[in-house]
Amino acid sequence: METLFIQRDAAQRAPGKSPHALVGVVASGNLEVLLERVLDGVRCEVHVKTPAAGFGEVWRAVIEDFIERHAPGGLRISINDCGARPDTVSLRLAQGVRLMTMEASE
Amino acid sequence: MKNALVPSRTGSWYEATARERISGLLDAGTFHEFLGPTARAVSPHLALFDLPEAFDDGIIVGRGKLQGRAVLVAAQEGRFMGGTFGEVHGAKLVGLLRYARDHHAEATSPRAVLLLLDTGGVRLQEANVGELAVSEIIRALVEARAAGVAVIALVGGRAGAFGGGGILAACCSRVVISEQGRTSVSGPEVIETNMGAEEFDSLDRPLVWRTTGGKTRRLLGGAGAYAADRIESFRAAALALLDGGIPAFDLATLAREQARLAERLEKFGACQDAPEIWQRMRLADAARIADLADEDFNQIAQAQPEANHDAR
Amino acid sequence: MTRAELLDALFPAGHATRVEADGILVGTATYGQNETVAVLGLVEQTPLGVEGALALAEHVLEIIRHSPGRPIVVLIDAQSQRMRRRDELLGLNEYLAHLTKCFLLASQRGHRTLGIIFGRIAAGAFIATGLALDQLVAVPGGDPMVMDLPSIARVTKLPLDRLETLAKDTPVFAPGLAHALPIGAVQEVWENPVELSAKLAAALQEPRPTRDERAALGLARGGRLHAAEIARRVEQEAVAAAAHD
Incomplete structure (x- = not known):
């Protein structure tokens, strides 16, 4: 397993109030994304565990693009990958940010 | 804290993830997960095999409401490691069932547990601790039942309910199954590997489905309710079962189960294939069972004595 | 250890058992201070199919009905569940579950249930017998498992020699008594044949684990x-x- 860590400042805080959310499953060609609203300000951290070695640059590009488009400030994002393609990764990240805006009624 | 859940897009139980099933099964906004993904209770053994972990180890446990009544719920994710029982995965279900056993009498406590089984059985990378977990789960489940808790198995996922999962399903108070809910102990591939393709050709899909599939299980009495492959259909079936009688876990029930299973062997023990059973049941549509639409099938099942004598 | 040797060593004061169809052992024996124990078993390396599970369950229910509180000792020298399409068609999962539940009911109703593994027991048949009992011990030759290593290698697509190496560092997956002990599946190994009757009597005297x-x-x-x-x-x-x- 290869681990990657990417940290950036986003343009703004991620919208919504949900403290955490999980999307996707760890299955071949898929991944799970856990988002947690635990960081200060507009910082965004992404931790990736992947069985596919040597794709660091691709991951970096996909995640930087995501942070730019979705402004997930304040989120720590943890990914368990199972060989997902870049478009699947982008889709799950976007779904995750959207789920963070849904009210988990208390 | 309650969890936000993504609703299923298609409504199909088979296609949905475990979280989507919970989202559609329970009353909206009522699900509260225990030891959820932020706790990162991952399998400590998969790294040894260089396999990816899941933050919930492939099982979601928690509480919520079903038509206003408090229930406990556990859902296996059949797409992660085939929904298999490992040490952590199994222990989460043990904890849930022990809670049900010990706290059922309190005013706000759930008196029903919904088990959304979706499993190939024991996780071979953790075979010994997974198998022992299944045994601990069954013991806690039976103790909860003896204390008066209803445990309902819902089977219709991608991985079916195989191995220890098949045994576990039959230990529950009631079983809801869809056609997709294949259930057996040894899976077709395992039988083929050990006994040869003449014994069980695992590539013969119609044979696999009419041997292990939900229609056969329902007609023989292996499941007390049949659901269409829709999340709302499982919800309706679970509610109907909870409103119907739940068998006590006692000598009378097990004596009735003994008689039920003996009668099955007597009537159908010589049958080698499902259509022979359907003929002996004198089903009008014996030749077409596999092709029947859910509603038509359900009518036949509800009229079939073996299917509805389900002491367990 | 053969079944005859095991029975003689466990019950020097006497035992009367027979083996029925499908490798089902049934009878009674005398232990401790002239007390009676029910003896059941799955023996002669028989795989557990629908008939065997049903017959064994019937014996358990009989003991519950007619001999309340009598301890049940289960001797195990079997295989896995029977791997036949016909057994699965008939709902082998229900038969194994029923047997499991009968053992657990006996235990809930105050019967001591104690298993002794003296040969092979595997997979679903293990869940429905040895693992369904309050106490489980082994004598030399006892060999519990989920699946043999070559089969695990096939399913996990890992080389056999790699699995053999991994099994030296962890008891979580590889077959055998050496791994069943550290995880708590088997409580003890009773090594010495001359001590068996005393060990059994002592185990049956202990309060039932709640x-x-x-x-x-x-x-x-x-x-x-x-x-x-x-x-x-x-x-x-x-x-x-x-x-x-």
């Missing part, structure tokens, strides 16, 4: 470090959540 203690045992032995803690944390969170509802 809780499943196998996770605690696995933790104490260092072979299963997480199960007890995970189950406890789920219970704890469930209690906390109930307070909010």
